Amino acid sequence: MPRLDGKVAIITGAAQGIGAVYAQALADEGAKVMIADILDGNPTASRISAQGGTADFMQTDVSDESSVAAMVDATVAKWGGVDILINNAAIWASLRAKPFEDISPEEWDKLMAVNVKGPFLCARAVVPHMRAGKYGRIVNIASGTAYKGTPNFLHYVTSKGAVIAMTRALAREVGEDGITVNTLAPGLVLSEQVVASPELLEKLSAPVMASRAIKRDQLPQDLVGPLLFLVSDDAAFMTGEVTVIDGGSVMH
Template identity: 65%
Template sequence: MNRMKDKVVIITGAAQGIGATYARAMAAEGACVVVADVLDGATLLEELKGMGSHAIALKTDVSDETSAATMAAVTMEHFGRIDVLVNNAAIYASLKMRPFEEIDLGEWDRVMAVNVRGPFVCTRAVAPYMKAQGSGRIINISSGTPFKGTPGLLHYVTSKGAVLALTRALARELGDHGIAVNTLAPGLVLSEGVVANAEMRERLTAPVIASRAIKRDQVPDDLVGPLLFLASDDSAFMTGETVVVDGGSVMH
């Protein structure tokens, strides 16, 4: 407990789903949490405040440079520093699985805008503040799918592969400033969105579980320990790495 005491943590896409689980975990460890989402974070905000967190919620479009800059600036106004950025916002569970020839170009562009441009834009927004304080942690959320080449979701898989490369290059550029950049790569998680997507559940659940060394469904809480490890001083000398958490489906 209190590994994150008084640390200021921005989590994008935190209003619901796995992002909300990350926010609760950070609050439980004593962090000041910024819920950054295009969705309304008011309900979660009240929950976090009830846990004793000095939390705020900001309407944020991660793909928009001005919105991301405002997110960082308002966080600084409230707390005076930014210790951790979790680039969690992504388009996934709402996608329909289909052959790559049938993916609409507009949908491709939307996935890339949120899943790749988003982490780039948000990292660029917080980097000056982290550089000024000489420390910081950036955690990009990827996926196990780039390691497998999962079919039916080419735009999503491609975007999450890009996140791996983004992490490695950023780690090289930011290391001299005391900023660590790492990736957390979950497997198929029973998030709210995945549970609601019957087709995705039907097509992916059985083969994914069969591929795991630990043969069970993955739940959001399975990601809490690894996330806190990457966000805290426990991983102080670690950067540019990808931690896959999927029950042993991918081993790399």
């Protein structure tokens, strides 16, 4: 039997890139998947359905409380509950490296609204449903860069450090309800968005590769196994933890 048979999962930022890979992986393991993205996730949902999985899409702005609430309500109405939340949506590949003093307050606020407020709002919306069932798996997506202090991306690095701290505090609050909260922290992944951003690759690729113990590019598929572990019963007694998947660039 698939590991996630009958489970209901919400994955934010899953219309494309790594999120779409996550969605396919959870559907392949039997989960009913709601793709929540500000972009059009219908093609991804249709592709999953064509391959025998169960998926739907609802356009969602994770930085907007009413949008998140509507998405969670629609998921519960369609499938009866929420068992898994993957907080994947984030601003990253569109960023340009710059000294911190060149980051405008407007850019800072926009990024924090998606990367930090978004996971908070999504967790806040799903936890009541998880509590009702005395079961839940929340996986926040951070980044190994929070351990490195990568320069010229201060707002992004700060946001991912906040996600790690949020994971630890939230895990303390919901553990008695049968809910685990963990963080998956990838390295520099060659997602379609990153590949389409040559400036980002030029800035980061060489130093990242030099720091890795495993000398190859990281692909979205490298994250599937660890993610499935965290959302399955294999990780039922694990919470508040950070799992870094980056080829040994960060060891903590």
